[in-house]
Structures are given as structure tokens and as C-alpha cells.
Amino acid sequence: MLSLLALATVSHAQQQSDYYRIETYELPKGVNFEASGLAVTSDGKLAVALRKGEVWIEGKKGFQLFASGLHEILGLAWHDGALYATQRAEVTKLRDTDGDGKADEYLTASTGWGVSGAYHEYAYGPVFDAQGNAYTSLNSSMGKAWKGAGDESTHPLWRGWVVRTTPAGKLEPWCAGFRSPCGIGQDADGEIFVTDQQGNWMPTTPLFHIRKGAYFAHAESIPDAMRPESPVKIAAKQPDGITVAEAMKAVQGYTPPAVWLPYVKMGQSGTGIACDKSGGKFGPFEKQLFLGEFVLSGVNRVFLEKVGGEYQGACFPFVDGLQCAALALTTLPDGSLVVGESNRGWNSKGNRPFGLQKIVWTKQMPLEVQKMELLKGGFRFTFTLPVDKASVDALTGQSYTYPFQSKYGGEELDAKPIKITSVTLSEDGLVLDVACAELRTGYVHEFELPKLKAKDGTPLWHRMAYYTLNRLQE
Incomplete structure (x- = not known):
């Protein structure tokens, strides 16, 4: 059928x-x-x-x-x-x-x-x-x-x-x-x-x-x-x-x-x-x-x-x-x-x-960000496959908010680069912790991940991730 x-x-x-x-x-x-x-x-x-x-x-x-x-x-x-x-x-x-x-x-x-x-x-x-x-x-x-x-x-x-x-x-x-x-x-x-x-x-x-x-x-x-x-x-x-x-x-x-x-x-x-x-x-x-x-x-x-x-x-x-x-x-x-x-x-x-x-x-496992969690002062990326440490390079990111308005649609407002202070990959290669100098409530935090590869050579499928931060971790 x-x-x-x-x-x-x-x-x-x-x-x-x-x-x-x-x-x-x-x-x-x-x-x-x-x-x-x-x-x-x-x-x-x-x-x-x-x-x-x-x-x-x-x-x-x-x-x-x-x-x-x-x-x-x-x-x-x-x-x-x-x-x-x-x-x-x-x-x-x-x-x-x-x-x-x-x-x-x-x-x-x-x-x-x-x-x-x-x-x-x-x-x-x-x-x-x-x-x-x-x-x-x-x-x-x-x-x-x-x-x-x-x-x-x-x-x-x-x-x-x-x-x-x-x-x-x-x-x-x-x-x-x-x-x-x-x-x-x-x-x-x-x-x-x-x-x-x-x-x-x-x-x-x-x-x-x-x-x-x-x-x-x-x-x-x-x-x-x-x-x-x-x-x-x-x-x-x-x-x-x-x-x-x-x-x-x-x-x-x-x-x-x-x-x-x-x-x-x-x-x-x-x-x-x-x-x-x-x-x-x-x-x-x-x-x-x-x-x-x-x-x-x-x-x-x-x-x-x-x-x-x-x-x-x-x-x-x-x-x-x-x-x-x-x-x-x-x-x-x-x-x-x-x-x-x-x-x-x-x-x-x-x-x-x-x-x-x-x-x-298809039952073939992609290398993807399985989840993205908020930490105190940063974010945790958990992957579907172990990441090769040699492929970990600089991340880039920005945060922005939106207009609250009766006008149709709205552009990204008050965009600023995210200052990343450290990037740490776990021993098993499954978790990447990213420390940030400033997190802003009411803002989307957008990240472009580097061209990561899994330990078996599988390339990262999607590099973009967007976290909506309404509340900070206590």
C-alpha cells in the first residue's frame, strides 16, 4: 500500500x-x-x-x-x-x-x-x-x-x-x-x-x-x-x-x-x-x-x-x-x-x-543532539553517539528576544553574541558542557555546533540548536 x-x-x-x-x-x-x-x-x-x-x-x-x-x-x-x-x-x-x-x-x-x-x-x-x-x-x-x-x-x-x-x-x-x-x-x-x-x-x-x-x-x-x-x-x-x-x-x-x-x-x-x-x-x-x-x-x-x-x-x-x-x-x-x-x-x-x-x-543511528538542558551558567548537550574529542572545536552562539506587538510578525531583537568561557566533553564522549558568561531570561539562546564526528566517524547531522530560556536554574 x-x-x-x-x-x-x-x-x-x-x-x-x-x-x-x-x-x-x-x-x-x-x-x-x-x-x-x-x-x-x-x-x-x-x-x-x-x-x-x-x-x-x-x-x-x-x-x-x-x-x-x-x-x-x-x-x-x-x-x-x-x-x-x-x-x-x-x-x-x-x-x-x-x-x-x-x-x-x-x-x-x-x-x-x-x-x-x-x-x-x-x-x-x-x-x-x-x-x-x-x-x-x-x-x-x-x-x-x-x-x-x-x-x-x-x-x-x-x-x-x-x-x-x-x-x-x-x-x-x-x-x-x-x-x-x-x-x-x-x-x-x-x-x-x-x-x-x-x-x-x-x-x-x-x-x-x-x-x-x-x-x-x-x-x-x-x-x-x-x-x-x-x-x-x-x-x-x-x-x-x-x-x-x-x-x-x-x-x-x-x-x-x-x-x-x-x-x-x-x-x-x-x-x-x-x-x-x-x-x-x-x-x-x-x-x-x-x-x-x-x-x-x-x-x-x-x-x-x-x-x-x-x-x-x-x-x-x-x-x-x-x-x-x-x-x-x-x-x-x-x-x-x-x-x-x-x-x-x-x-x-x-x-x-x-x-x-x-x-x-531506518535503524541507523544518527549523531544528533539528543537533548539540550540548562545548567547554572550554561548548557549541557547530550549526544546520541559518543563524540570524537578531536572533532570538538569552537562553538558560536547568540541570544535574542522578540517584539511583543500588534504589528504582524517580528524580527530578532537585542541580539548579542554568547560569550562561551569553557567547553568540556565527558570521558565517554556523550556529554558536552558549555559554560556561558551571561544567560538572559526571555531570550532564545542559539548555538551553532562545530562539525563534530562520532568516534565511528559519523558526522553530526544537524548543527543548530535553539533553547528558549524563560527561567534560570536555581
């Missing part, structure tokens, strides 16, 4: 395919297979939601249509024996009760947010926690006002929010400040994270750790935060034109991202989230997060740690060369990473408008 993607013959692609190969699914003929949501059923079957309102399930004879007639599905989940598809105005529970392979039960599982018909009013998810609560992330309306009509004029919109729906069906506003929270997923511990996309109040792609009452900067969600039922406690106006580092100190309730993904260097539009819980079937990145990248048609990697009780961490390039934009991610029981693709609405690298691919570890 799968055919190997013919990768480009450039050296980078050849090196990538040594470690992770990209396979392309054969899809139903005549179907615009814009894969916008992915889930795996309890018996290991891949379910795929299409943007135009259909759900297909993989079977022995290829993909079979399971459900249709929904409105712009942008997320799919398997929970408690059913598929849950997020469409514009609701999350719909889909079941096949008579066993004929097609859904015959369409039930509203979550609803209650406002939908005006504005172009950008997308809804994503759902994600279920251990208690069965469903979380849905809602796009901002992008500034288009809606007065409503009749009773709807007083209906809570919750645009730019994540909302939670209890198992009893009660909708609860949960956290706010999103622009276009396209990716929503969980880490290995069940904590929920969201990716957003560059624009006003979002200088580049962030990865947010969501929790009740948090606020993540996008001002369009402020009016609903003033409602009495809102758990978010912030001021009715916020500064415009300061830096993120300043906003962390001055803006009431502001919660910075756990990780910033620097613009272009790490892509341009973050999307779906998947966690590697394969027990090593996908390589040396167990329990780390993988994030889809839309414009550059790839997947990035994130390592998270807790410092001062809050998540922060580092991002790294991972795989590029997909046939078009990565939109949705999930993992299969064999450990492979499935990528749903569609370039609808925006341009992306690649030669296809839509599709479905999966990334498979």
Missing part, C-alpha cells in the same frame, strides 16, 4: 534518508486527499480526516470512506471506542454501530463557541485528558467584528481560546491569547501543548504549554477574558511595542511560550504535534515532541524540561523534503510518524497540493 518517495539526490537528502526514510501512501483515485486530521483506532487502523469533510479508514483494500458531510475538519481523535472529528462549529462523535464499516451515528460531543462565517474561524482538536475532558483550540477571527443576531449577540465567542468540554458535555473556557492555534497535542505525561503561527502578537511560531487561566498574548481574546465566567485574569489593555522579555515582567498574566521556533531557521508556520512514545522504535528521541511545519514542508523536534516548575526547552531541525505542507501528525504502533498534508490557502515547498506520508527510522 506504500511506495517509496523518490528523494532528491542532493547530499542533504541522501544523508537524511540514511536515518529516516519518507514513504508515500497510495490514495483513493479522484479524491482531493487533503489530510487535515489523523488518529489511530484501538485495533491499529489509521483514520484520516479530510479538510472537505470526510473521514477515511485504512483497510486491507486501501482507504475506505467512513463518514462524510462534515464542515472543514481540522482534527481527529480516537477516544473510548469512537472517532471524534473537529469541524467548524462542533466536535462530532462518529460510530459504526452496525459493523458495515461506515459511520451511522453522528453525535454532537462538543459545541458552544461562536462561528460567524469569518474565513479564519477554524477549530482544531480534540485532545482528551485522562478524565475524558476534550480540549479544542479556536482560531481568532483575525479582527473581523461580529455583532451577532438575536440571542447570538450575547453568546460567548471564545475566539482565540482553548475550550474544554467535560464528559457531561459542559463547555468551559480554559485559556486564551491564541492567534491560529493549529496544532494541539500531548506529551508523554498527558500535558497539553499548542502551536500557534506567526502574525500579529506572534513574532514567530511558539509552542505553548496550556493550562487553565493562562494567557498567551494575542489581544483579540481579551474581550472574552473580561466575562465573569472567564478563568483568565488580565488587564483590558496591554502594552504594544515592547519586547517579549519586557512583557514577561510587565504584562499581567502573560505566559510566554515554552519554546520559540525561530522564523525561517526553524520554519514559518507550526502545525500538528505528536509525541514519540514508541519505546525506541522511532530512534533516540523517546518522549520528545515532533511539530509539523507548513511552509517549508517538514517536521521539527522539541526537547522539553521543567525549570522552576515550568516547561521550557530546545528545538532542532529534523526532517524536510515532504511532498507539501505538513498539517497533521500521529504515530503508528510500529513507531513510524504519519504526516497529513495540504497546502490549501498558503504556498508550501513540494510538488503536490495534498497527500499522506510517513517517516520511518
